[in-house]
Amino acid sequence: MSEEKVSSLPKSIDLSHHLSNLAKSRNVSPLKDLQKYIQRPGLIQMAGGLPDPTLFPIETLHIDALVSNSFAKKNAKSSSFFGWIWSMFGGAPAPKTETYTVNKFAATPEEIDMAHALQYSSAGGTTQLQAFFREFTQKVYTPAYADWITLAHCGNTDGTTRCFATFCNPGDSVVVEEWTYPSALSTARPMGIKMVPVKVDGQGMAAVDLERVLSTWDENVQGRRPRVMYTVPIGQNPTGATMGTERKLAIYDICVRYGTLFLFINFSLSTFSSSEKSDMLIIEDDPYYFLQEGTYVPKSLRAKMQSQNEDDPMVFLNSLTPSYLKFDYQGRxxxxxxxxKIIAPGSRMGWFTCNPLFAERLERHGETNTQAPCGFSQSIIVQLITKQWGMKKFIRWLQGLQGEYTSRRDFMVDTLYELFDVAPATGEAAAFGAGLPVMTAYLKEPTNTITSISEKYKAVASKTPLFSFIPPTAGMFVWIKFHVGQNVILKPGETLTMHIFTDLAEEGLLIAPGTMFNVDESIILEREVAFRISFSSGTHTGYKVLITNDSKSKCPRVSRF
Amino acid sequence: MSEEKVSSLPKSIDLSHHLSNLAKSRNVSPLKDLQKYIQRPGLIQMAGGLPDPTLFPIETLHIDALVSNSFAKKNAKSSSFFGWIWSMFGGAPAPKTETYTVNKFAATPEEIDMAHALQYSSAGGTTQLQAFFREFTQKVYTPAYADWITLAHCGNTDGTTRCFATFCNPGDSVVVEEWTYPSALSTARPMGIKMVPVKVDGQGMAAVDLERVLSTWDENVQGRRPRVMYTVPIGQNPTGATMGTERKLAIYDICVRYGTLFLFINFSLSTFSSSEKSDMLIIEDDPYYFLQEGTYVPKSLRAKMQSQNEDDPMVFLNSLTPSYLKFDYQGRxxxxxxxxKIIAPGSRMGWFTCNPLFAERLERHGETNTQAPCGFSQSIIVQLITKQWGMKKFIRWLQGLQGEYTSRRDFMVDTLYELFDVAPATGEAAAFGAGLPVMTAYLKEPTNTITSISEKYKAVASKTPLFSFIPPTAGMFVWIKFHVGQNVILKPGETLTMHIFTDLAEEGLLIAPGTMFNVDESIILEREVAFRISFSSGTHTGYKVLITNDSKSKCPRVSRF
Structure with missing residues (x-):
């Protein structure tokens, strides 16, 4: 976006009524307050308790990193240097690497060095890290308001924790997808935050159900209205669902509208109170953004697809489902x-993008727990992305990851198609897809002589379905729901999910039981017997070990192929 | 300590009544709970959302690190490879380094590698990191009970925050040194924790005053009795004070005794309640442990001191003031x-040592914020300490740091002795030292013809003292208290501390105002006009720019030498 376009964007609105009591009570750390003097040239600095960088034992890092085009782009016809598919057949060549260096003392102040990255600093990290966040966010997410800020955190778990502490008081409610990332639950619940499930469909959180939850909210029964949403909008964990643009717009609109709607209602009842606005913030936890694999195309049709040989990084970026930031004209x-997911989990580094008021409070929180992200992580990653690769090659790297995860997703879904008779669901089950195909898997005929696809689907439709799933369009997970097990005899206290989980684990396959992700604790018996299958890291042998049906117990079993 | 000796130690006592409501309400993260299955050999792992390490871009780190004997030991007569004193005179040779390597995939499971260190893992970190913590803690601190646990955290700020959250409810009180680390205050206060100052003397927190605070505590007026102490026992920040063994034993005894004492009182009043034990925990925040510089010896006497040429690391370790762990027979x-301070601040890594119950709850907290420390930090530091150096050379490195900081401390105090007339305080002022010499500095005579030391002290004793200080025996800081400024005209709202601070900063010297560290907010006017001067990172020119007196304003001024 051009400078002119940015300057014509609106500024963020005042959302200070969302700050928690904890956030409001944080002072600026008085030691950090000295930082502004420390930068003054010529000052003799005997105030801060800073160790001398000459006493840091690490002088230089020489880093062998993969070249940015190590992995083939999505649907590429040419082979990657050492793709996962190659390694399946034991024919992987040695990875091609290039070496770059980070010094303790850089030759120029523009370059990142360890004397700074490993020193105490502001919780926002080095200037080089901050510059990268800003440039990347502008280029990739193009926020719809002018005064957004980027701020380092130590990974999205740290980021989520800081958000809950900054925007929620004990007793507050947060709306979430009905199945969600368990660490978010583990973080919020001990803080006294109630997690309110909103139903999901093939596109993640359903706007219709969000509207239902909010419009039927009764503060006398349910407590203070929810003002915060926590969502994983792309490749959702665990359901794998991805919110499209229309869904995001619908949800954003509700989040804005519930401020004015509630004010209107209150006003008409003469109980207007500006401190009780009930507009909603959106915490967009989006680690899978670049793992957008797109619509699954069955194996037989993929060969005919056009390969992506486009070199312009903007074509790739524009092909991705946008972030909420693109629609966020208010800074909520x-x-x-x-x-x-794009470098490595152990980076323990990431960043917030939000309005300046929130960024300042989130930074204060950071000062009292982890401070800046690890300096080795800052040094290695900033130098790799901004110097060794540069932005264009970094985006090429992201395309390679997209390609890799697409291959894995395809292989996973291909395998399900191969091992089972798979047919599109119809009626209510199909509507759940919200535009995406819901597939139902049936136990395969021992001998299958039907060749016409429509004939085949007709043939299996009358049988008992084994499980159903939506081929995911992003992320790492396939979410499968079982339709079996009504005849299974459970031990006392055992759920059907855990019965199946244990059976599968005993057979040598570990998949994640859906109950781990269930937000609604009030439902003791499972609403659905669901599992999350991860295709991100399985060895190739894993993909061929899949669930089949035990004709005796009517329960899924593992078979090795 | 031998295996046999360890097994004869008592086990930690039940201290579960210290857990906060937050800590008690934390569940085991259900995703982490899968970890135990993941390790089972032969299992096909499609449960965890783990990225494949082949997709991490970093293949190998080649690290140039200083050799472990880069810095001379304390009082060593021979020159170090490139000591700070050398660099003062521009004659520093290039640092001598050796190169070591961390691979993505290690040849043996014993060795740390990035495939594991950069992967999601338990919040306790890699097995290699855990093994190092355990071995080092046993060797260096020799805890006095059998079942202690070490657990990774992301630096002591993270560690402190987790402690406050795990042991304090909102409204609780924590006892601290009357001047303390401001980040601890910034962390605790927004959590609703009251910080209760205990007076300090030359050995840090005064046991007598701790006893006074606890024995006169009135729950009706002051709220729930304090059950937690936060202390920086060595090279305290900001006062530089170090608690000796006797002081630690006295304080530990009070912490134990206030459990039984209070139970006894309650019992006699027939209001016995086991949930209301008022024994105290000790949070020992000890980043300066290896910067124990020992007693300051004036320059003229140092030349006659014996150099430390002892090679046995145990001689060095035994020369250090022990940790509270050495006396902790109950696990409190x-x-x-x-x-x-021993590698670099940007490591963002450290560890807890505590009883198993507390370690488990502190780990649960870690899972919901930062998870494990950064994998690059783990890789680089574990490989350096355990493989490249080994324990003996690592301890040699620590001795070098001790030597460096001793040189800096000596140079700082030497400079004060040179620029001012310095004499030992007498009477009440001297008693404050608690065994350490309190020195008073006077403006130097323009021409000083007195040569005998006792004569000189006599001559200056009648003049107005400028400031006083105790030459620190550990850490990075000299704490100076001004005795001047009674005639200074302050602006409205200005304190004398800030007046002096601004004057000095305008002259080009930045030292930290004592008010930043003041725990007792009820005292608006300063009890003392104090400053913290750091000698850890100042350039050599900084040491010669010190405070002198402005004869007009009777206020300290900076002079460049």
Whole structure:
């Protein structure tokens, strides 16, 4: 976006009524307050308790990193240097690397060095890290308001924790997808935050159900209205669902509208109170953004697809489902980006994008727990992305990851198609897809002589379905729901999910039981017998070990192929 | 300590009544709970959302690190390879380094590698990191009970925050040194924790005053009795004070005794309640442990001192003032160790040592904020300490740091002795030292013809003292208290401390105003006009720019030498 376009964007609105009591009570750390003097040239600095960088034992890092085009782009016809598919057949060549260096003392102040990155600093990190966040966010997410800020955090778990502490008081409610990331639950619940499930469909959180939850909210029964949403909008964990643009617009609109709607109602009842606005913030936890694999195309049709040989990084970026930031004209989104899935989880680094008021309070929180992200992580990653690669090559790297995860997603879904008779669901089950195909898997005929696809689907439709799933369009997970097990005899206290989980684990396959992700604790028996299958890291042998049906117990079993 | 000796130690006592409501309400993260299955050999892992390490861009780190004997030991007569004193005179040779390597995939499972260190893992970090913590803690601190646990954290700020959250409810009180680390205050206060100052003397927190605070505590007026102490026992920040063994034993005894004492009182009043024991935990925040410089010896006498040429690391370790762990026979100490001062602050890594119950709850907290410390930090530091150096050379490195900081401390105090007339305080002022000499500085005579030391002290004794200080025996700081400024005209709202601070900053010297560290907010006017001067990172020119007196304003001024 041009400078002119940015300057014509609106500024963020005043959302200070969302700050928690904890956030409001944080002072600026008085030691950090000295930082502004420390930068003054010629000052003799005997105030801060800073160790001398000459006493840091690490002088230079020489880093062998993969070249940015190590992995083939999505649908590429040419082979990657050492793609996962190659390694399946034991024919992987040695990875091609290039070496770059980070010094303790850089030759120029523009370059990152360890004397600074490993020193105490502001919780926002080095100037080089901050510059990268800003440039990347502008280029990739193009926020719809002018005064957004980026701020380092130590991974999205740290980011989420800081958000809950900054925007929620004990007793507050937060709306979430009905199945969600368990660490978010583990963080919020001990803080006294109630997690309110909103139903999901094939596109993640359903706007219709969000509207229902908010419009039927009764503060006398349910407590203070929710003002915060926590959502994983792309490749959602655990359901794998991805919110499209229309869904995001619908949800954003509700988040804005519930401020004015509630004010209107209150006004008409003469109980107007500006401190009780009930507009909603959106915490957008988006670690899978670049793992957008797109629509699954069955194996037989993929060969005919056009390969992506486009070199312009903007074509790739524009092909991705946008972030909420793109629609956030008021500054009510707190976006969390992470290096965990695009560099490595152990980076323990990522960043917030949000309005300046929130960024300042989130930084104060950071000063009292982890301070800046690890200086080795800052040094290695900033130098790799901004110097060794540069932005264009970094985006090429992200395309390679997209390609890799697409291959894995395809292989996973291909395998399900191969091992089972798979047919599109119809009726209510199909509507759940919200535009995406819901597939139902049936136990395969021992001998299958039907060749016409429509004939085949007709043939299996009358049988008992084994499980159903939506081929995911992003992320790392396939979410499968079982339709079996009505005849299974459970031990006392055992759920059907845990019965199946244990059976599968005993057979040598570990998949994540859906109950781990269930927000609604009031439902003791499972609403659905669901599992999350991860295709991100499985060895190739894993993909061929899949669930089949035990004709005796009517329960899924693992078979090795 | 031998295996046999360890097994004869008592086990930690039940201190579960210290857990906060937050800590008690934390569940085991259900995702982490899968970890135990993941390790089972032969299992096909499609449960965890783990990225594949082949997709991490970093293949190998080649690290140039200083050799472990880069810095001379304390009082060593031979020159170090490139000591700070050398660099003062521009004659520093290039640092001598050796190169070591961390690979993505290690040849043996014993060795740390990035495939594991950069992957999601338990919040306790890699097995290699855990093994190092355990071995080092046993060797260096020799805890006095059998079942202690070490657990990774992301630096002592993270560690302190987790402690407050784990042991304090909102409204609780924590006892601290009357001047303390401001980040601890910034962390605790927004959590609703009241910080209760205990007077300090030359050995840090005064046991007598701790006893006074606890024995006169009135729950009706002051709220729930304090059950937690936060202390920086060595090279305290900001006062530089170090608690000796006797002081630690006296304080530990009070912490134990206030449990039984209070139970006894309650019992006699027939209001016995086991949930209201008022024994105290000790949070031992000890980043300066290895910067124990020992007693300051004036320059003229140092030349005659014996140099430390002892090679046995145990002689060095035994020369250090022990940790509280050495006396902790019940498991009521939560010790915080950090790499910030011995490797670099940007390591963002350190460890807790505490009883198993507390370690488990502190780990649960870690899972919901930062998870494990950064994997690059783990890789680089573990490989350096355990493989490149080994324990003996690592201890030699620590001796070098001790030597460096001793040189800096000596140079700082030497400079004060040179620029001012310095004499030992007498009477009440001297008693404050608690065994350490309190020195008073006077403006130097323009021409000083007195040569005999006793004559000189006599001559200056009648003049107005400028400031007083105790030459520190550990850490990075000299704490100076001004005796001047009674005639200074202050602006409205200005304190004398800030007046002096601004004057000095305008002259080009930045030292930290004592008010930043003041725990007792009820005292608006300063009890004392004090400053913290750091000698850890000042350039050599900084040491010669010191405070002198402006004869007109009777206020300190900076002079450049």
């Amino acid at each position: 989104v707190i976006r969390l980006d992470s290096f965990s | 100490v939560i010790r915080l160790d950090s790499f910030s």
